[in-house]
Amino acid sequence: MTRPLLQVKELIKRFKEREVVKGISFSVAEGSCAALLGPNGAGKTTTISMLAGLLQPSGGSIELLVNGSPVPDRRPYIGYLPQTPVFYPWMTGKEFLLYAGELAGLKSREAALETAEWLEAVGLKDAGNRKIGGYSGGMKQRLGLAQALIHRPKLLILDEPVSALDPAGRKDVLSLLQRIRQETTVLFSTHVLHDAEEICDEILMIREGEIALVGSLDHIRRTYSEPVIRLEVGGDEASRAWLAAVGAKDFVSQAETSGGRAKLTVTDVEQASLALMADAVAHRVMIRSLEAGQSTLEDLFLKVVQS
C-alpha cells in the first residue's frame, strides 16, 4: 500500500470576487508521478503555486506528510520549477546551481557536491562552465530541473515543464523526468494529455477550477473506454447523406460527424460493424474505411474538457 505524501483538502483560491480554484481535494501517493491535466485557464498554475507555497490559499488545507506525519512547513521538502523560470544569462550553469543550493539552505561544500552531481544527472556536465545565455530551451529547462532537485526534495512540482520546448527538448526533459520519478514523487501540470500519458501513473483532470476526473491511468482507461467505430465514406452525396443519418441507428449511442468521417459510440462493436456494412451496401454507400476499437484517453479528455 502506498501512503500519501501530499494531501489537499477543499482548496480554494479567489482573486477578488472570482473563485478560480473551487474547493478541490486530492492526494498524491509517495513514489508516484501525477499529472495535473487541464485546458488553458483551468486553474493549474494557481493550484501549483499554492502547493509550492508561493500563493496563499483562500480556503482549504495542504499537507505534506513525511514518514506519515504532516510537517509544519512543507516548503523545504518541495522542489519547484515554475512555468517560466528566470535565469541570469551571465551566470554559468554551475554558478547558478551553487547559488540555488545555497538559497535552498545547503552548506557550500554540500552545494558544490550536489551541483556536480546534478550537472551530470541532467546531462549538462560539459556545459556547466558555459554561460546560461548560450543554452538552448531544453538545456535551460534541464538546468531548471537540477535547481529544483538540488536539495533532494520529497516532492518535485513542475508547472508545464515541456510546453515551451521544441520536440527534441521535450523528449529530453520527459526522459529525464522519467528517470527522476524512480526516486522522487513528481507532480506536474500540463495541458497535453500525451505528456501525461508518457510518464505518469496518476491523472488529476481539472476544468474551470474543479476536479473533473481523478485516478490512475490504468483505472481511467479501463473504466471509461467505450466501444467505438470510426468510419470514413466517399465524397458523393448519397454517402454523405447516409453518414449524416447514421447516428439515428438504435445501436449508436453517440455520433460525431465531420466531413466524410464519423466517430460512433456503439453498444457492441462487432454487431454494429456488421450492421453498418450491410446497411452501407444496401444504400450503395462507398465506405473508405471502418475501424472498430475502443475510445482512447484522448477522446475522454476532449469530452471532459468540452462538456
Ligand SMILES: Nc1ncnc2c1ncn2[C@@H]1O[C@H](COP(=O)(O)OP(=O)(O)OP(=O)(O)O)[C@@H](O)[C@H]1O
Ligand atoms: N493573479 C490573478 N488575478 C486574477 N485572476 C487570475 C490571476 N491568476 C490567474 N487568474 C485567473 O485564474 C484562472 C486560472 O488561471 P491559471 O493560470 O491557474 O490557469 P492554467 O490552468 O494554469 O492555465 P494555462 O494553461 O493557460 O497556464 C484564469 O481565468 C486566470 O485568468
